[in-house]
Amino acid sequence: MVGFVGLYGLSLDRRLKRLARCSIRAEDEDGNGSDDGLPAAWPMLNRHIPGDLTVRTIAANGEVSCRVVTATGLVNAAASVQKTSPVASAALGRAMICGLLLSAGKKEGETVQLELRGDGPLKTTVAISNGRGEVRGYVGDPSVVLPPNSEGHLDVGKAVGRGILAVVRNHPMWKNPYTGLTTIVSGEVAEDVASYLADSEQTPSALGAGVLVDKKGEVMAAGGFLVSMLPGATEDSTRIVEENVQSLKMTPTELIRSGMSATDIIGKLMKDLDPLELRPLRILWGERLLTEEALNGLKTLQVAESYPKYYCSCGRERVRRTVVLLGRKDIEDLIAEQGHVEATCEFCKRCYRLSPEEAIEALNAAAL
Ligand SMILES: [Zn+2]
Structure with missing residues (x-):
């Protein structure tokens, strides 16, 4: 008896109680879908x-890289589609922001998957991002409600709990993905990812990620920054970075709420690290180099910007490939009980229904 199978973000509930409420019809591959529900x-x-923006730069001496993301729109979209509670929105949003920060400036096909497997009520928090600035994610239980922590904030640490943070970097051209595992130190997400970067990737970093949710559950601000010390960084550069981070005196969401743009924030974080001699930034997929005019007082800093978005790549073919993993017997049982096989995408809540013929055809094609 298969109760619940979660594979690649697609869930199949054998009893289909939850899915029975799903009134969404998936768009088929020809784009002839229904928008009902x-x-x-x-x-x-x-x-x-x-308003959602990623900016990145590197110090002229090559010792410091900096990335800033504003992602209020995309975190709000994810929270609305997945109907996350405030604390679940915060955990999901922070994970997605960290993912965007880690994948910014990477090759087009390179992906970064962050997975917090904690013992808290959220169970699992997943974010997958790529070098194009696309991100998606989900939490195991989006309905978690907890009392605020001792500082009166959303208790993300308790919701995530303690356990393992897995970071998987992959690229279609690589023989194997690079997987790093580390212990969750606080469950506050950014702190855990910073700890991973220091321990597993030997990259000392200052990482901030925040999501502000109002009483109605609306995401009011979301964003973060990542300042990394690159190999060979001197004490001087490290000291300047520490001073700059401390001088912010505000959380990422407070900075955004105060009206600062991603470019303003990167200017503060890279203060005194922008010697006159410009280091040319290699512009990657989807990026553009900001003009001097757009940079205002940052004429000595080259900054590339790109536009992040919440992107889900699910489709009928992927559902067929996942469904066959249930095995012939379970699929035949499902068809006998329900007359079809149904699956919901965890990332965008799209619901796919396979007819008995389609499910059997998928099984036969997979030779199972
Ligand atoms: Zn999807």
């Missing part, structure tokens, strides 16, 4: 939302 936030997925 789509969540109101659906149009916010798979497109850039104004």
Whole structure:
């Protein structure tokens, strides 16, 4: 008896009680789908939302790299589609922001998967991002509600709990993915990812990621920054970075709420690290180099910007490939009980229904 199978973000509930409530019809591969019952936030997925921005730069001496992400729109879209509680929105948003920060400036096909497997009520928090600035994610239980922590904030640490943080970097051209495992130190996500970077990738970093949620559950601000010391960084550069991070005196969401843009924030973090001699930035997929005019007082700093978005790549073919992993017997049982096989994408809540013929055809094609 298969109770629940989670594979590649697709869930199949054998009893289909939960899925029976799903009124969403998936778009088929020809694009001939129905929009009946789509969540109101659906149009916010798979497109850039104004205000969401990734900027990155590197110090002229090559010792420090810095990335800043503002992601209020895409975190809000994810929270709306997945109907996350405030604390679940915060955990999911922080993980996605960390993912975007880690994958910024990477090759187009390179992906970064962050997975916090904690013993808290959220169970698992997953974020997958790539070098194009696309990100998606989910939490094991989006309905978790907890009292605020001792500082009166959303208790993300308790919701995530303690356990393992797995970071998987992959690229289609690589023979194997690079997987790093580390212990969750606080469950506050950014602290855990910073600890991973220091321990597993030997990259001392200052990492901040925050999500501000109002009483109605709306995401008011979301963003973060990552300042990394590159190999050979001197004490001087490290000291300047520490001073700059301390001089922020605000959390990422407070900085955004105060009206600062991603470019303003990167200017503060890279203060005194922008000698006049410019280090040319290699522009990657989807990026553009900011002009001097756009940079205001940062004429000596080269900054590349790109546009992150919440993107889900699920599709009928992927569902077919996942469904066959249930095995012939379970699929035949499902068809006998329900007359079809249904699956929901954890990332965008799209619901796919396979007819008996389609499910059997998928099984036969996989020779199972
Ligand atoms: Zn999806």
